[in-house]
């Protein structure tokens with residue numbers, strides 16, 4: 298296929314509720330939708346994940362624009378591509394900026410699947426017809442509110458609860474949750490809020506049979522995580538520390554992790570995400586699909602990824618209505634009894650809703 302044209306739309310949406318982590322609160326979500334066209338007029342869609350501020354990784358909305366517009370698009374426009382796996386090769390002269398790369402690669406994957414009259418899940422080798430999902434709950438103003446929110450999501454059927462923690466909002470909160478819901482599959486995500494100095498506190502996590510503790514230590518660390526894992530029974534899951542399959546290899550060799558959170562954006566695209574999946578499967582390490590508070594296009598890519606066989610644990614891909622008054626795709630993504638049905642249509646299997654997209658659009662750039 299030849300990439301004839303690309304359309305970069307900048308959107309701004311407001312989430313129903315602020316999402317609070319150890320770094321602060323966010324409610325506005327700005328992102329890009331990239332639509333790529335081939336020589337026959339087929340089109341594929343990708344969504345960018347970086348936030349306005351660089352609190353999760355170093356990328357931002359503005360660095361995404363800079364990278365896509367000034368580096369990545371010029372490398373692909375009017376080029377012939379036989380398979381989306383070639384895209385990461387073509388992007389290899391550009392270091393990191395994984396979220397920008399994943400936006401473009403995601404659009405190429407959707408286009409490729411559509412041209413081949415396959416669903417995106419089929420195109421990457423996925424097998425599941427439905428996927429199991431959990432929910433990630435931000436830090437709440439008080440424990441009563443948290444218990445109420447958790448109760449609500451358990452009633453809705455979500456398969457596991459992930460709780461954001463930070464120093465001062467951890468053991469006591471987990472204790473109260475466990476008292477209220479002794480059996481619920483529960484995990485905690487620290488987004489790098491602790492150090493090895495907190496070892497005594499972290500060891501107490503072992504009392505609450507958590508499924509795992511996600512990214513307790515620094516966002517670029519795998520050495521201290523290995524030391525910590527030796528002192529904990531609770532499995533460590535790495536998120537921020539993993540940017541590539543090479544990172545995964547090193548973390549597993551060191552014993553830093555027993556589970557991997559795969560985010561397409563953080564690892565630079567579906568091709569790398571699949572490599573990580575395959576490597577972990579070979580090593581007996583289960584994986585699950587993380588989230589970046591995506592709108593519908595990004596969410597659809599996550600669903601396709603989660604159909605691969607080693608996605609053994611529920612991910613963070615909650616339904617559209619958990620985040621948005623109105624999502625940018627039709628139909629919206631719905632969760633029934635903790636499951637999402639994998640769409641059978643070609644590509645991502647959801648239609649971009651142009652009316653809604655135009656309503657939230659700030660700006661549009663066409664490249665041809």
Ligand SMILES: O=C(O)CCC(=O)c1ccccc1C(=O)O
Nearest residue numbers: 353433488587588589590591613
């Ligand atoms: O609901 C989602 O999309 C995932 C929520 C989540 O946990 C998260 C949201 C924003 C940034 C980082 C993380 C994370 O997994 O650490």
Ligand SMILES: [Mg+2]
Nearest residue numbers: 486511512536
């Ligand atoms: Mg995380």
